[in-house]
Amino acid sequence: MRGAWAEFITGTCVLIVAFGFAVVGFQRGGWGSSTESYVLNASFRSIEGVTVGTDVRLAGVKVGKVSDISLNPASFRADMEISLDLGIELPDDTAILISSEGLLGGNFVELQPGGSPFNYSAGETIMDTQGSVSLLNLLIKFASGSSQ
Incomplete structure (x- = not known):
């Protein structure tokens, strides 16, 4: 009888x-989030390293995610x-850019608000954008001594 209780308790703990x-996985993935949101748009030359989510x-x-x-x-x-x-x-002169978490870290989208008294409305497009910078291209330019 003791063995059956030990198995029951172990199974329950598992x-x-x-x-x-x-639960942690669903929260980290953004599933089941009841937070209401609104959408803004932006157009980039390059969004290397950025995906939906x-x-x-x-x-x-x-403050949000790429949808x-x-x-x-x-x-x-x-x-x-x-x-x-x-x-x-967000003020309507906010800049949006692709940033890196570090040398080996992933990319994220960063918002840099301006000082305009007017705000973006849902569905509008952020005009001031800066795409991702390729670390490999920067290293090649540095090694070759190119200033462009």
């Missing part, structure tokens, strides 16, 4: 731990749609 991992940060704090990426066949630029938390109001 199920509780598995459930905990599932990539964090959008303001002052280092996650869609597509190639504009007319301009050959990458069009990005970002979903921002409803409480975040």
Whole structure:
């Protein structure tokens, strides 16, 4: 009888731990989030290292995520749609850029607000964009002594 109780307790503990991992995984993945959001658009020359679900940060704090990426066949630029938390109001001179978390870290989308008294409305396009910078291209330019 003792062996049966030990197995029952062990099995219950395993199920509780598995459930905990599932909850953390869903929260990290953004599933089940009840946070309401609004959408802004931007067009980049290059969004290398950014995918749907990539964090959008303001002052280092996650305020949204990339919700869609597509190639504009007319301009050959990458069009990005970002979903921002409803409480975040951005001035209409805000810059959006692709930043890196470090030498080996991943990329994220960074917002740099300006000083305009007017804010973006849902669906508008951020005009001031800066695409990702290829670390390999920078190293090649540095090694070759090129200033361009």
